[in-house]
Amino acid sequence: MAVTVLLFASWADAFGPRVELDLPAGSRVQDVLDSLAARAAGRTLPAPMVAVNQRYARPETPVAASDEVAIIPPVAGG
Amino acid sequence: MAVTVLLFASWADAFGPRVELDLPAGSRVQDVLDSLAARAAGRTLPAPMVAVNQRYARPETPVAASDEVAIIPPVAGG
Amino acid sequence: MRSAIVDHVLDPTALLAEVASADSGASTLFVGTVRRVNDGREVLGIDYSAYTPMAESELAAVVAEAAERFGTAHVVVEHRLGTLALGEASIVIAVSHARRASAMGAQKYVIEQVKARVPIWKREHYADGTREWVDPTRATPAGTPVAGLP
Amino acid sequence: MRSAIVDHVLDPTALLAEVASADSGASTLFVGTVRRVNDGREVLGIDYSAYTPMAESELAAVVAEAAERFGTAHVVVEHRLGTLALGEASIVIAVSHARRASAMGAQKYVIEQVKARVPIWKREHYADGTREWVDPTRATPAGTPVAGLP
Numbered sequence: 001m002a003v004t005v006l007l008f009a010s011w012a013d014a015f016g017p018r019v020e021l022d023l024p025a026g027s028r029v030q031d032v033l034d035s036l037a038a039r040a041a042g043r044t045l046p047a048p049m050v051a052v053n054q055r056y057a058r059p060e061t062p063v064a065a066s067d068e069v070a071i072i073p074p075v076a077g078g
Numbered sequence: 079m080a081v082t083v084l085l086f087a088s089w090a091d092a093f094g095p096r097v098e099l100d101l102p103a104g105s106r107v108q109d110v111l112d113s114l115a116a117r118a119a120g121r122t123l124p125a126p127m128v129a130v131n132q133r134y135a136r137p138e139t140p141v142a143a144s145d146e147v148a149i150i151p152p153v154a155g156g
Numbered sequence: 157m158r159s160a161i162v163d164h165v166l167d168p169t170a171l172l173a174e175v176a177s178a179d180s181g182a183s184t185l186f187v188g189t190v191r192r193v194n195d196g197r198e199v200l201g202i203d204y205s206a207y208t209p210m211a212e213s214e215l216a217a218v219v220a221e222a223a224e225r226f227g228t229a230h231v232v233v234e235h236r237l238g239t240l241a242l243g244e245a246s247i248v249i250a251v252s253h254a255r256r257a258s259a260m261g262a263q264k265y266v267i268e269q270v271k272a273r274v275p276i277w278k279r280e281h282y283a284d285g286t287r288e289w290v291d292p293t294r295a296t297p298a299g300t301p302v303a304g305l306p
Numbered sequence: 307m308r309s310a311i312v313d314h315v316l317d318p319t320a321l322l323a324e325v326a327s328a329d330s331g332a333s334t335l336f337v338g339t340v341r342r343v344n345d346g347r348e349v350l351g352i353d354y355s356a357y358t359p360m361a362e363s364e365l366a367a368v369v370a371e372a373a374e375r376f377g378t379a380h381v382v383v384e385h386r387l388g389t390l391a392l393g394e395a396s397i398v399i400a401v402s403h404a405r406r407a408s409a410m411g412a413q414k415y416v417i418e419q420v421k422a423r424v425p426i427w428k429r430e431h432y433a434d435g436t437r438e439w440v441d442p443t444r445a446t447p448a449g450t451p452v453a454g455l456p
Contacts, residue, residue, distance in 0.1 A: 006357065008355065008356075008357055008425065008427060009355065009427035009429070009439045010439045010441075013439075046441045046443060046444065047443075051357070051360055051425070054357075054359055054360040054363055055360075056423070070357055070360065070425075072357065072425050073427065073439070073441070074441045074442055074443040074444070075421070075422070075423065075424060075425050075426055075427065075442075076421075076426065076427050076428045076439070076440040076441070076442055077354070077356070077361070077385060077396075077397070077420050077421060077424045077425075077426030077427075077428070078256075078338050078385075078396065078397050078417055078420045078421045078426075084207065086205065086206075086207055086275065086277060087205065087277035087279070087289045088289045088291075091289075124291045124293060124294065125293075129207070129210055129275070132207075132209055132210040132213055133210075134273070148207055148210065148275075150207065150275050151277065151289070151291070152291045152292055152293040152294075153271070153272070153273065153274060153275050153276055153277060153292075154271075154276065154277050154278045154289070154290040154291070154292055155204070155206070155211070155235060155246075155247070155270050155271060155274045155275075155276030155277075155278070156188050156235075156246065156247050156267055156270045156271045156276075156406075168319070168322060168335070169318070169319045169322075172318060172319075172335070172337070176339075176393060177393075178340075178341065178342045178392045178393045179341055179342050179343065180339060180341055181338065181339060181340075181341040182336065182337070182338055182339070183335075183336075183337040183339060184334065184335065184336050184337070184413075185318070185322070185333075185334065185335035185337075186332065186333075186334050186406070186410075187322070187332070187333040187334070187335075188331065188332055188406070189326075189330060189331060189332070189333060189402075190328075190331075191328065191329055191330055191331040191404060192328045192329050193329065193404075242328045243326060243327075243328045252339075254341060254343075256336070256338070256417060260336075260410065260413070260414060263334075263410070264410060267406060
């Protein structure tokens with residue numbers, strides 16, 4: 001399935017603000033991270049959180065093609 | 079010696095804003111309080127702090143005729 | 157740093173501007189106001205009075221202590237005296253600091269110390285027509301004096 | 307209560323007025339500003355960006371939690387995005403409450419939660435011409451990435 005991933009801050013600098021990943025059905029948040037790591041080619045980036053449909057998700061949270069998945073690098077608001 | 083005592087809030091309502099006390103030489107803050115208590119005639123007033131020359135003083139602090147003595151009822155600023 | 161006992165309407169915005177600094181990452185403002193209900197009684201207004209010269213020196217000491225303890229010169233406090241209506245400000249505390257925790261700590265230090273030791277008193281006017289000096293040391297309901305003369 | 311992610315200059319005075327209430331005895335304002343030095347480097351300005359729809363919902367959740375935990379509806383927060391100059395405000399938090407401890411507690415809760423979970427990022431511009439995303443989880447000096455991909 002095609003999953004659209006939004007990226008921000010240092011992760012957007014590295015991958016662009018939006019990436020389409022081709023993942024097997026039944027994939028989880030951890031699979032999204034692993035897939036991006038495979039593309040990272042030695043770059044060091046801060047460990048992110050992941051949001052699914054604008055809520056923080058856990059590594060084992062399932063991901064569907066219709067979900068809005070976002071990579072959330074360490075936040076620095078305020 | 080004559081000692082001038084300034085009073086505030088509930089104590090000023092009871093005694094007026096200023097009282098002259100006639101105290102023996104060598105008197106202390108506690109003697110000022112005892113002298114006022116003797117005039118209180120059964121009134122109930124909140125226990126005060128005492129300032130001598132605009133600084134908080136203890137019961138054993140000596141009082142001189144030239145001192146500015148003040149009765150400080152419980153403060154409620156802010 | 158600066159502190160003052162004043163008899164005019166307070167201007168929180170001016171105090172916030174007074175502590176502004178490009179070296180500060182956080183500014184805080186505390187505004188104490190006359191509130192409608194105290195100890196279950198309806199309040200119409202408050203008279204604030206002070207032992208003014210000592211209140212000025214104690215307030216200055218509190219500000220200097222806060223500046224020293226929390227490491228910032230940007231501490232400004234004004235306390236108003238006189239008759240205040242509902243919602244009017246009696247005290248404004250402005251602090252700025254490089255770090256937010258210190259700004260908030262200094263603010264808390266100032267208000268707690270003011271309430272503990274600066275010789276200012278307030279007499280509340282109640283909707284039932286009575287007036288009473290507020291005694292924060294008294295745990296019992298207003299109107300029941302419990303402390304006798306020493 | 308109210309929260310917003312905005313792209314215009316913040317107005318602390320307006321937010322303070324927004325939380326004013328005759329039932330409140332204390333109002334607090336927290337203003338986060340761009341400061342000159344961070345981690346020993348001279349800062350000229352900061353770009354703030356966000357995952358805006360999620361930042362809006364997280365900020366609204368933080369405000370609702372603060373209102374619930376501290377018992378006041380008078381909580382208003384605005385966070386600004388875009389390029390901010392030295393001294394400009396990035397966030398304003400206004401709270402009022404009957405009691406000062408709760409007003410200060412709600413203020414602290416909001417800023418801590420914003421910094422922990424609202425998806426907003428800042429990129430600092432330094433006097434040496436470089437720009438860098440700020441990573442509060444990184445304990446080492448800026449410029450030394452330590453966390454690899456998962």
